[in-house]
Amino acid sequence: MIELGVNIDHVATLRQARRTYEPDPVWAAVEAELGGADGITVHLREDRRHISDRDVQVLRQTVQCKLNLEMSLVPEIVEIATRVLPAQATLVPERRQEVTTEGGLDLTREPDRVTDVVNKLKALGIVASAFIDPIEQQIELAAKLGFDAVELHTGEYANVTDDMALAEQLHRLEVGGQWVRERGMRLHAGHGLNYRNVIPVARIQLMAELNIGHAIVSRAIFVGLRQAVREMKNLLDQATQVRDVRAAQGVGAPVLDYQRK
Numbered sequence: 001m002i003e004l005g006v007n008i009d010h011v012a013t014l015r016q017a018r019r020t021y022e023p024d025p026v027w028a029a030v031e032a033e034l035g036g037a038d039g040i041t042v043h044l045r046e047d048r049r050h051i052s053d054r055d056v057q058v059l060r061q062t063v064q065c066k067l068n069l070e071m072s073l074v075p076e077i078v079e080i081a082t083r084v085l086p087a088q089a090t091l092v093p094e095r096r097q098e099v100t101t102e103g104g105l106d107l108t109r110e111p112d113r114v115t116d117v118v119n120k121l122k123a124l125g126i127v128a129s130a131f132i133d134p135i136e137q138q139i140e141l142a143a144k145l146g147f148d149a150v151e152l153h154t155g156e157y158a159n160v161t162d163d164m165a166l167a168e169q170l171h172r173l174e175v176g177g178q179w180v181r182e183r184g185m186r187l188h189a190g191h192g193l194n195y196r197n198v199i200p201v202a203r204i205q206l207m208a209e210l211n212i213g214h215a216i217v218s219r220a221i222f223v224g225l226r227q228a229v230r231e232m233k234n235l236l237d238q239a240t241q242v243r244d245v246r247a248a249q250g251v252g253a254p255v256l257d258y259q260r261k
């Protein structure tokens, strides 16, 4: 089974458009759980452009599945994480001008600072995940710095438009996934995944968790959040069934199956 983490930042973005109380991400989390979400993911940004401190606190008390806090290395946010104690924290890069997270965290830049944060989180029983690009040096460092999990950045895969580039990007993720597994870390992926492009990523061997926001919240406008989550969860379940049957039969990497189609 693959866990579906539903990122509900966009619900808070809509609320902040009027600086009012609705729509409430806390309600969204309930609807997502009723649709089958295995996790609720929120990014508490330094500029608080969408998710607020109150949201994180209330979600911590109400979410019944896994609460995954996306966060930068900024001391103020680290302090909040150590107080709120989410089940999982995913370290992401953060730039003020960006519309959304652009690319993975570069672990070569401040390894000591990263290690310090990872140690703090792990000492409190928080699963530490690194959002990084599928690059061997980064994955190697994630293992060295003590991360429990790696979330592979799927943004480049999601952005390609032609079949050749798509196969290349998928291959990068498949190989990256192998490096993560070989180093004993849990394999996650996310960014830009949607109802059309998610299946090949879900079929990567031992993919354990996908974090998806924009596509689900966009669909929710038309079909409701519970239904939008249910549809994504069904897609993941179907993809995993095929993956697990193939693995049991000793059939090779899913990326090759996809390329053959």
Ligand code: PXP
Binding pocket: 007, 009, 043, 070, 090, 092, 100, 101, 131, 151, 189, 190, 191, 192, 193, 211, 212, 213, 214, 215
């Ligand atoms: N994973 C991470 C680390 C992210 O920063 C985001 C976006 O906040 C997502 C997953 C979800 O991306 P999307 O909204 O494109 O599905």
